Amino acid sequence: MTGDASTSPAVRIQISDNAARRIAALTAAEAAKGSRLRIAVSGGGCSGFQYGFSLDDKRNEDDRVFEHGGSQVVIDEVSLELLTGAQLDYVEDLIGSYFTMKNPNASSTCGCGSSFSV
Numbered sequence: 001m002t003g004d005a006s007t008s009p010a011v012r013i014q015i016s017d018n019a020a021r022r023i024a025a026l027t028a029a030e031a032a033k034g035s036r037l038r039i040a041v042s043g044g045g046c047s048g049f050q051y052g053f054s055l056d057d058k059r060n061e062d063d064r065v066f067e068h069g070g071s072q073v074v075i076d077e078v079s080l081e082l083l084t085g086a087q088l089d090y091v092e093d094l095i096g097s098y099f100t101m102k103n104p105n106a107s108s109t110c111g112c113g114s115s116f117s118v
Helices: 017-027 077-083
Strands: 014-016 036-044 048-056 063-068 071-076 087-092 097-102 115-117
Touching (some): 014 017, 014 063, 017 036, 017 087, 017 097, 071 077
Parallel strands (some): 036 071
Antiparallel strands (some): 036 048, 063 071
16 A cells, blocks of 8 residues: 655555554654655666665755655655655565665666666
8 A cells, every 4th residue: 555645635645554654663763863764866777867765864845854754754746746656665585675666657667776877
């Protein structure tokens, strides 16, 4: 199940229940209180763009906040242009555990899924 909510209702991403639970666990630590998961897109990777995930307690003027299950995700406007309609998920498998993006704007992705092209 996924949810989506935003301070900007015309532009959305979806956050899976697994991702919301993991964000809550990461931000529950005393040192991370008040933090949100920041998703940023930058140039790089084998396909041209790559996703970056970090905890951030700051909110910039051009940030949009998305929330699901009490967990918040922050994305700057430039990155959001490449992520509109995407779904954030958190996966646990034999390789490890990690956040992943299912991005309908990506025309191709690399084998590991950490970079994409449009």
